[in-house]
Amino acid sequence: MKAFDNYNPITVFIYFASVITIGMFCLNPVTMNPLILFLSLAGAVTTYLIRNRTEGAQSHLFFFVMFILLTVINPLFNHNGVTVLLIINNNPVTLEALLYGAASAAAIIGVIYWFRSFSQIMTSDKLLYILGNISPKFALILSMTLRYVPMFEKQTQKVIQAQRGLGLYSDTDFMSRVRGGTRVFSVMVTWALENGVITSDSMTARGYGITKRTFFSIFKFRRQDIILSAASVILFLIILAGVISGSVNFKFYPEISYAGTTVISVITYIAYGLLAFLPAFTESGEELRWKYLKSRI
Amino acid sequence: MITIKNASLRKVLRIAIPFALVPAVIVAGVYLFKENSYMLISVAVIILSLLLFISGFEKKKTGTRRLIIVAIMTALSVVGRFIPVFKPVTAMTVITAVYIGGEAGFLVGAMSALISNFWFGQGPWTPFQMFAWGMIGLVGGLLSKYLKKSRVALVIYGVVAGLAYSLIMDFWALIWNNEIISMEAYLASLVTAIPYTIVYSASNLMFFALLAKPFGEKLERVKLKYGV
Numbered sequence: 001m002k003a004f005d006n007y008n009p010i011t012v013f014i015y016f017a018s019v020i021t022i023g024m025f026c027l028n029p030v031t032m033n034p035l036i037l038f039l040s041l042a043g044a045v046t047t048y049l050i051r052n053r054t055e056g057a058q059s060h061l062f063f064f065v066m067f068i069l070l071t072v073i074n075p076l077f078n079h080n081g082v083t084v085l086l087i088i089n090n091n092p093v094t095l096e097a098l099l100y101g102a103a104s105a106a107a108i109i110g111v112i113y114w115f116r117s118f119s120q121i122m123t124s125d126k127l128l129y130i131l132g133n134i135s136p137k138f139a140l141i142l143s144m145t146l147r148y149v150p151m152f153e154k155q156t157q158k159v160i161q162a163q164r165g166l167g168l169y170s171d172t173d174f175m176s177r178v179r180g181g182t183r184v185f186s187v188m189v190t191w192a193l194e195n196g197v198i199t200s201d202s203m204t205a206r207g208y209g210i211t212k213r214t215f216f217s218i219f220k221f222r223r224q225d226i227i228l229s230a231a232s233v234i235l236f237l238i239i240l241a242g243v244i245s246g247s248v249n250f251k252f253y254p255e256i257s258y259a260g261t262t263v264i265s266v267i268t269y270i271a272y273g274l275l276a277f278l279p280a281f282t283e284s285g286e287e288l289r290w291k292y293l294k295s296r297i
Numbered sequence: 298m299i300t301i302k303n304a305s306l307r308k309v310l311r312i313a314i315p316f317a318l319v320p321a322v323i324v325a326g327v328y329l330f331k332e333n334s335y336m337l338i339s340v341a342v343i344i345l346s347l348l349l350f351i352s353g354f355e356k357k358k359t360g361t362r363r364l365i366i367v368a369i370m371t372a373l374s375v376v377g378r379f380i381p382v383f384k385p386v387t388a389m390t391v392i393t394a395v396y397i398g399g400e401a402g403f404l405v406g407a408m409s410a411l412i413s414n415f416w417f418g419q420g421p422w423t424p425f426q427m428f429a430w431g432m433i434g435l436v437g438g439l440l441s442k443y444l445k446k447s448r449v450a451l452v453i454y455g456v457v458a459g460l461a462y463s464l465i466m467d468f469w470a471l472i473w474n475n476e477i478i479s480m481e482a483y484l485a486s487l488v489t490a491i492p493y494t495i496v497y498s499a500s501n502l503m504f505f506a507l508l509a510k511p512f513g514e515k516l517e518r519v520k521l522k523y524g525v
Contacts, residue, residue: 188373
């Protein structure tokens with residue numbers, strides 16, 4: 001069950017915009033709060049894992065290595081900080097720089113994981129639904145291009161087979177492959193352009209451009225969408241207020257210092273924790289409901 | 298889509314938005330969040346400028362055929378992005394810009410970035426890639442008179458465009474890695490990116506030399522045959 005897919009695209013967009021904005025916004029020297037950044041990373045990874053389980057497990061290894069690299073590289077180039085751990089080539093490696101590297105790595109990998117889930121949920125039809133409201137023409141080009149890409153691939157295969165049948169295309173050595181490839185590409189371009197002009201004539205004949213373009217979409221704005229969008233916006237505003245008030249400020253250099261634990265800072269952390277784990281809650285809630293309904297059959 | 302009926306009001310808005318909204322975002326970003334959150338501000342500014350361009354495009358009366366050619370060139374450059382190492386996206390963008398117009402070039406560049414990232418991965422870099430390739434197309438359209446005449450000029454523009462793309466994306470990488478913006482840091486990131494810059498420029502050189510003439514001929518032919 002993938003509950004997040006059933007929400008309206010606008011809701012999904014609002015949610016990801018708020019969670020990613022906060023995650024990226026905290027990537028600066030003053031408000032770089034490690035707790036918020038690690039909450040972002042944990043939320044993003046959990047969301048991705050709940051949606052994909054063990055699929056594509058190797059990719060996690062890649063991001064783990066990237067995390068380690070980003071963490072280690074910072075202290076090698078950045079020598080700020082007062083706590084010296086060791087000295088390499090007369091350059092101090094400091095604890096502050098190492099921790100700073102870890103925090104910024106968490107932020108970067110976190111945002112990348114958010115985007116991985118985002119592009120899984122926001123499929124092209126949903127993107128078209130959102131764009132169609134802003135610019136129908138742009139959305140039309142987008143949808144046509146998305147349709148052309150697989151069509152061109154298929155047609156290219158056909159042209160290659162035809163050329164092979166004529167004995168014009170051989171992939172025995174590099175030069176003849178390049179020559180054959182160039183010819184196939186040239187054929188494809190001419191075909192695509194002519195085909196496109198025919199398409200546009202057909203569109204004009206059916207009255208494209210006479211009145212405003214309308215879109216078919218199957219998405220409805222339900223009660224669950226109102227709840228989720230309201231929750232994302234409210235949590236976003238609470239966190240934003242908390243961050244701007246300076247009560248979650250965190251400085252790595254020259255030595256680690258942060259605004260003390262206050263009511264505001266605790267509220268901000270809780271709000272961000274809720275926001276980051278919102279997809280995890282909805283997904284597991286849906287799963288529980290599914291199991292419950294199944295057990296009653 | 299909300300459309301504003303009053304023509305004079307529309308005119309005011311068209312001037313007011315780029316000159317007021319974009320600086321407002323920057324100022325608000327700097328003051329509200331005290332010390333700079335470059336990443337967020339720059340993403341906001343880039344998205345705003347893309348939206349402005351798109352809404353301007355929406356108002357114009359564009360022929361259906363022009364629209365289709367943009368879609369086709371975009372699809373071809375997206376398919377071309379699957380070629381390892383050498384990417385023909387810049388070449389396709391500039392060729393479209395030169396033969397069809399700067400606006401079409403902008404769209405091909407920006408759309409190629411957006412659509413190919415469905416396969417290569419979307420991220421905070423998408424708006425920047427859209428902007429970089431879009432601008433290469435737009436400028437190519439402005440220079441089309443010279444670029445159409447001499448192939449040498451076209452190839453030189455290709456190499457310069459490869460450099461420009463690299464400059465913009467390095468700037469992005471700098472703020473993404475959250476370094477304080479300074480000339481030295483920027484220069485350092487430019488130096489580390491030299492191999493990539495060379496590949497960009499070299500592949501542009503190759504594609505412009507190979508593709509420009511046959512592509513131009515094909516586009517000219519379609520223009521002549523069907524009257525785009």
